Amino acid sequence: MPAQQVKLYQIGTFAVGNRLLDAEQRTVQARMDRSNSLTSGHRACRGCGEALGARYVLDAAMRATGGQIVAANATGCLEVFSTPYPETSWQLPWLHSLFGNSPAVASGMAAALRAQGRRDVRVVGQAGDGGAVDIGLGCLSGMFERDDDVLFVCYDNEGYMNTGVQRSGATPPGARTATTRPLGAQPGNAFGQGKSLPLIAMAHEIPYVATATVADLHDLEAKVEHAMTLHGARYLHVLVPCPLGWGSASEDTVRVARLAKETGIFPVFEAEHGELTSVSRIRQRRPVEDYLILQSRFAHLFGEPRRDDIIARIQQQADRNIERFGLLDPRAQEA
Amino acid sequence: MDEPFAITLDVGSSRANKTGSWRTERPVYVDLLPPCSGACPAGEDVREWLYEAEDGAAGYERAWRRIMAANPFPATMGRVCYHPCESSCNRGQLDEAVGINSIERFLGDEALRQGWTVGVDVPATGRTVLVVGAGPCGLAAAYHLARSGHTVTIRDAGPMAGGMMRFGIPAYRLPRDVLDREVARIVALGVRLELDTKVDDLDAALRRDGFDAAFLAVGAQVGRRAHLPAGSAAHVLEAITMLHDVAEGERPLLGRRVAIYGGGNTAIDAARTARRLGAEEAVIIYRRTRERMPAHDSEVREAEDEGVLFRWLSTIKHVDGGVMRVEKMELDDTGFPQPTGEIEELAADSLILALGQDTDLSLLDAMGDVEVRDGAVEVDATMMTGRPGVFAGGDVVPGERSVTVGIGHGRRAAAYIDAWLAGLPDRSEEVRRTAPFERLNTWYFSEAPRSHRAQLEAARRESTFDEVTHGLAPDTALYEARRCMSCGSCFSCDNCYGVCPDNAVLKIGGPGHGYEIDLDYCKGCGLCAAECPAGAIEMVPEQY
Numbered sequence: 001m002p003a004q005q006v007k008l009y010q011i012g013t014f015a016v017g018n019r020l021l022d023a024e025q026r027t028v029q030a031r032m033d034r035s036n037s038l039t040s041g042h043r044a045c046r047g048c049g050e051a052l053g054a055r056y057v058l059d060a061a062m063r064a065t066g067g068q069i070v071a072a073n074a075t076g077c078l079e080v081f082s083t084p085y086p087e088t089s090w091q092l093p094w095l096h097s098l099f100g101n102s103p104a105v106a107s108g109m110a111a112a113l114r115a116q117g118r119r120d121v122r123v124v125g126q127a128g129d130g131g132a133v134d135i136g137l138g139c140l141s142g143m144f145e146r147d148d149d150v151l152f153v154c155y156d157n158e159g160y161m162n163t164g165v166q167r168s169g170a171t172p173p174g175a176r177t178a179t180t181r182p183l184g185a186q187p188g189n190a191f192g193q194g195k196s197l198p199l200i201a202m203a204h205e206i207p208y209v210a211t212a213t214v215a216d217l218h219d220l221e222a223k224v225e226h227a228m229t230l231h232g233a234r235y236l237h238v239l240v241p242c243p244l245g246w247g248s249a250s251e252d253t254v255r256v257a258r259l260a261k262e263t264g265i266f267p268v269f270e271a272e273h274g275e276l277t278s279v280s281r282i283r284q285r286r287p288v289e290d291y292l293i294l295q296s297r298f299a300h301l302f303g304e305p306r307r308d309d310i311i312a313r314i315q316q317q318a319d320r321n322i323e324r325f326g327l328l329d330p331r332a333q334e335a
Numbered sequence: 336m337d338e339p340f341a342i343t344l345d346v347g348s349s350r351a352n353k354t355g356s357w358r359t360e361r362p363v364y365v366d367l368l369p370p371c372s373g374a375c376p377a378g379e380d381v382r383e384w385l386y387e388a389e390d391g392a393a394g395y396e397r398a399w400r401r402i403m404a405a406n407p408f409p410a411t412m413g414r415v416c417y418h419p420c421e422s423s424c425n426r427g428q429l430d431e432a433v434g435i436n437s438i439e440r441f442l443g444d445e446a447l448r449q450g451w452t453v454g455v456d457v458p459a460t461g462r463t464v465l466v467v468g469a470g471p472c473g474l475a476a477a478y479h480l481a482r483s484g485h486t487v488t489i490r491d492a493g494p495m496a497g498g499m500m501r502f503g504i505p506a507y508r509l510p511r512d513v514l515d516r517e518v519a520r521i522v523a524l525g526v527r528l529e530l531d532t533k534v535d536d537l538d539a540a541l542r543r544d545g546f547d548a549a550f551l552a553v554g555a556q557v558g559r560r561a562h563l564p565a566g567s568a569a570h571v572l573e574a575i576t577m578l579h580d581v582a583e584g585e586r587p588l589l590g591r592r593v594a595i596y597g598g599g600n601t602a603i604d605a606a607r608t609a610r611r612l613g614a615e616e617a618v619i620i621y622r623r624t625r626e627r628m629p630a631h632d633s634e635v636r637e638a639e640d641e642g643v644l645f646r647w648l649s650t651i652k653h654v655d656g657g658v659m660r661v662e663k664m665e666l667d668d669t670g671f672p673q674p675t676g677e678i679e680e681l682a683a684d685s686l687i688l689a690l691g692q693d694t695d696l697s698l699l700d701a702m703g704d705v706e707v708r709d710g711a712v713e714v715d716a717t718m719m720t721g722r723p724g725v726f727a728g729g730d731v732v733p734g735e736r737s738v739t740v741g742i743g744h745g746r747r748a749a750a751y752i753d754a755w756l757a758g759l760p761d762r763s764e765e766v767r768r769t770a771p772f773e774r775l776n777t778w779y780f781s782e783a784p785r786s787h788r789a790q791l792e793a794a795r796r797e798s799t800f801d802e803v804t805h806g807l808a809p810d811t812a813l814y815e816a817r818r819c820m821s822c823g824s825c826f827s828c829d830n831c832y833g834v835c836p837d838n839a840v841l842k843i844g845g846p847g848h849g850y851e852i853d854l855d856y857c858k859g860c861g862l863c864a865a866e867c868p869a870g871a872i873e874m875v876p877e878q879y
Contacts (some may be wrong), residue, residue: 010389010817010826011868012781017829021388029833032842040838040856046357047860051836056789075863203646217833243860251861251874254834258778269619284778 013218035062035091037069042089044081046184047250049240050155052128054078057153057238058092060224061124071095071124072109074102074131077162078155101136102127103143114149120189122228125152129170130160133197144204147232151224154197154235157242165245169195171240171267173317175272175297175311177245191313195261200269201235205274209232210264212268214241215258225272239266246297251280259291265320267325281329282322288315321331350856354837358859360874362831362852367823367870368767369773371420371435376735376743377475381420381435381548386502387786388438388816392809396451396768398816399442406742407478407521407543408500410447410513412728413440414804415504416739417631424690425772431785434807435817441812447516453482455524460484462756467491467534467698470498471738472729473552475745476752483826488546489526492533494583496522498554500738502579503601505608506800510516537725538701548724548752551699551712552745555692555730561596561674564687566655574605574689581608585795590684591845592616594659596651597689598628603635604685606643610797618644620651622664637803641796648672650685659683709733717751717761718744726752770823774870779828783818791839822867825850831863831872869876 009020017030028034037058044051061069070093073079079096082089099104106125113121125143127136132154143150149237156277159177160166167177173191180189201209207230212220220238227234240254241248248256261280262264265288268280292298301307322328338345371381386403387394409582416436424432434450445451464487466473477487496518497499522528534540541549565571572587574597580587593614595606598621606617619638621628624647628635637854639645648664650672659681664672695708704721706713712720712727719726728744730736754761786836789805796803807815827849832840839857843849852863864872 008781008783008814008817010781010819011779011828014779014781015828015830015868016833017827019827026829027833030829032844036838038838039348039350040853041352041354042354042837043349043354044836046858047862048836052834052862055836055838086344087347087349087351249861250858253836253860253862253867254866 009246016217027221028060029217029221030065033061034296035067037062037090037092038082039089039091041087042082043084044077045244045250047243047244047253048081049214049242049253050078050157051081052253053155053220053238053240056214056217056220057224058124060221061122061151061228062092064225064228065120065122067092068121069093069124070109070121071126071203072097072102072106073125074127074136075099076131077125078128080162081100098130101130101139101154103136103140103150106152107139107143107146107148108161123150125150126154127154128161129154129156129158129197130168130313133169133195135195139201143206144201144206144233144235144262147206149233151227151234151236154195154237155240156173156237157240157245158244159245161242161245170197172294172314173200174301175313176300177297187300187307187310188297198235198237200268200272201237202251202274202276204233206233206235207231207272209237209271210235210238210269211239211266213257213261215254215261216268216280219268227272245297247299248294252294254293256291256294259286262286263288263291264322264327265291265314267321267327269325276325279325279327282327285328288318353855355853355855355857356841358854358857358877359527360859360861360876361854361857362859362863362872363860363875364825364850365768365823365873366825367770367820369824370423370425371433371768371822374419374423375405376419376737377412377416378743378746379405379420380651382821383821384442385433385435385438385816385819386826388442388813389819391813395442395445396449398576399446399451399454402439405746406420407475408443408517409439410443411500411509411517412441412739412742413437414509414513414802415500415676416751419739425770425775426818426820429770429777429780429820430783433818434785434787437788437807438812438816441807441809443517444513444806447513452520452523455482455484456854457482457484459486460756461548462486463488463545464549464752464756465490465544465549466552467537467549467839468552468554469493469496469518469528469530470500470552470554470729471500471742472554472741472745472748473498473550474518475742476552476728476749477548477745478521478524479746479749480752481526483749484683485753485756487526488529488544490529490532490534492531492539494531496530499556502556502582503575504738505578505581505604505611507577507607507611507796507803508604510802527846531622534698536701537879541725543863547754548726550745550748550752550824551725551727551731552729552741553695553698553731554741555691555694555736557695558687559582559689559691559693561690563651563652566653568656569654570685571654572687574601574684575689575692577602577687578608581612588611589614589687592683593618593685593687594651594681594683595619595687595689597621598623598630599689599691600630600634601692602689603630603638603643605689607641609687610641610643611800617642618642618646618681620646620661622648622650623666623670624648627666627670638791640790646681650674652678654683654686657682657684659686692730692736696731716753718748719751719755724755770870772822775820775822776866776868776870777820778869779830779866780820783814785818786815821871824869825867825871826869828868830866830868832860834866836860836862863865
């Protein structure tokens with residue numbers, strides 16, 4: 001009998017919990033006593049990826065620090081839907097900043113805590129891609145460069161969704177927004193624009209940079225937990241699909257995030273002091289079309305005429321990510 | 336005003352904002368019929384017992400008891416069932432079907448090793464039931480009737496219980512000690528087993544011994560003989576008789592070259608048995624092609640491995656003195672074989688006919704109210720014949736014939752008899768929706784190719800009646816059980832609880848469905864349903 005030595009746990013660590021695993025191996029989100037840092041009643045759209053991502057990140061950070069977290073939050077969807085005065089959805093000390101200065105506010109909070117000798121309380125800064133990639137980039141770069149003791153989290157939904165889906169520096173090429181109409185020879189957002197904030201963060205050689213999506217909870221929580229063991233400037237970039245701005249179905253939020261990773265469009269990796277230290281490999285490689293077709297912001301690529309040329313360029317970008325970050329399992333490549 | 340400077344309102348929680356009012360659809364937990372159970376003729380709750388087995392050693396006994404709720408022969412069926420459960424398993428569309436049959440056998444063997452037994456948990460009813468026939472169907476009915484508190488007597492014409500499980504299935508597929516021990520477990524429930532007791536006249540038997548009800552399960556044990564022109568020197572046997580003789584310890588003389596006529600599982604059993612009795616050549620002659628053969632593919636493959644030969648598209652025209660005249664056939668447009676007129680001669684020392692089996696229902700001759708048509712007993716939806724209180728099942732009623740079907744008939748008939756004895760109305764079985772593959776979110780299941788059972792080396796198979804297929808090792812059985820995708824039923828993975836952006840899935844904890852939807856806050860986004868690996872949540876439109 002060729003004994004099967006592989007330990008199988010039915011769903012392994014792909015799902016949120018798993019009755020066959022020890023409780024410690026399940027996610028924070030599987031716990032009945034999770035902190036629900038962002039509680040019910042918030043006004044985020046149905047299926048909001050950002051609401052999901054923020055709770056994932058903060059609950060993991062709360063657990064890693066025994067609940068000793070304070071947060072600074074840039075203006076943006078996350079702030080607007082969570083805190084229409086006098087209500088708040090936040091179940092942790094939380095400070096609302098301007099759109100562009102949340103990294104500086106977080107730095108100030110960290111400095112104040114240091115001045116008070118409070119080593120136990122940790123600071124998390126939060127912003128969307130508008131607040132981090134565009135408007136807050138100067139403050140954020142300064143926070144990195146000074147190595148301030150802050151975990152800064154960018155919830156990237158690839159546009160200014162709160163104000164009506166305008167293009168941001170993180171909007172992908174080809175995507176339709178209110179300011180990049182699907183018209184002319186190059187419909188949607190232009191190629192060659194945009195920027196990768198994780199790579200910019202890495203260029204600051206800060207202690208820790210990581211990317212994650214709301215589709216892989218174990219990976220996301222492990223990164224938050226690891227970040228909380230470190231001090232100094234740390235940056236986490238979480239891809240959070242936006243059903244409203246992306247034109248995806250509300251139930252497809254996790255699926256779309258999963259496909260962003262499985263197509264190679266969104267590389268999931270970790271870096272320390274400017275060096276890439278690990279990547280989350282693609283498990284079931286898929287063509288970018290599978291990802292694009294679920295989102296009406298790319299609908300013009302599949303209309304009349306179908307823009308196979310643009311789809312091919314997006315595929316090239318994904319292929320470049322796969323090559324650059326080594327996203328395929330070398331054993332799978334041989335097979 | 337106790338508020339700080341410039342503050343005019345107290346801070347309130349957003350929980351005051353009942354976002355559930357946005358909802359147009361609500362998630363609902365469902366429990367659908369998994370295809371494995373839907374396909375199981377014995378009516379096993381396959382998914383439920385796999386769920387228990389997934390816990391490993393701690394859950395094996397619970398799993399076995401779940402099987403026993405439907406089928407008293409786990410170790411036997413884990414060997415001889417043609418496992419339609421696996422053919423319909425949704426995992427087959429992902430990689431390979433879960434090896435349900437091999438896990439069942441593992442659990443059945445584990446029960447025999449550990450000596451697990453079942454008892455009668457209800458008070459005696461004082462009602463008596465006669466079961467005619469100690470085959471799989473009769474034994475299964477007796478088992479369920481006994482566990483329902485009835486006093487059961489089984490009568491069988493043969494010297495040992497088991498019917499076709501003993502006299503039709505060769506020992507290399509089902510070792511006799513396994514069967515003996517599973518039968519003994521049924522007898523231990525207080526079932527009275529009267530062997531060598533042929534019921535010639537059911538009507539008389541019922542009247543003489545005053546049974547309250549009867550279940551007729553005598554099977555189909557008469558080998559069908561074709562009108563085959565044969566000379567006086569022809570050595571022609573009938574497969575079911577031959578297998579019966581071998582089961583009783585005889586070794587019929589078959590010669591060096593044996594031909595088997597037929598294309599069913601009995602033909603395969605006869606050919607493989609002939610090889611074990613020393614035949615150098617065993618050739619199965621069948622009038623159609625392999626694809627159209629009723630025998631199960633795994634059986635055919637094992638026979639091929641053992642050197643059994645096949646002649647497709649052939650019919651036997653005449654046999655005498657070691658020579659058979661075989662006519663080649665060809666399939667017409669409808670797939671029916673038509674003669675070509677092309678005749679070949681084939682040498683064979685003996686010919687075994689495996690052309691199907693008929694019933695012997697002479698025991699019903701005196702019962703005018705029980706209708707017999709084309710060799711089968713007519714029964715109603717509750718398996719009752721025209722005579723109130725007399726039920727029939729297994730091979731004597733129309734339909735598919737197999738050990739598993741027989742066991743399923745036994746279980747259902749027992750339930751109908753129980754209801755009839757209690758004077759209750761017909762209990763019709765609820766129709767449940769099946770969980771199709773498309774409902775699952777298979778992303779969440781770990782990559783896990785199937786583990787296969789090892790087989791006895793072909794060289795040893797030719798000379799012995801040792802069991803060909805081995806059982807799974809404990810590690811492998813656990814691995815295989817955990818390949819189950821729990822189609823259509825919650826298995827507590829916490830995905831719904833985790834992926835809700837509104838914390839509107841509450842984790843209640845405890846066994847079974849440990850979750851509840853908080854409709855005050857559920858916006859009806861559908862993420863919980865989309866990310867449920869098992870397809871156990873569905874979105875239902877709100878009614879206004």
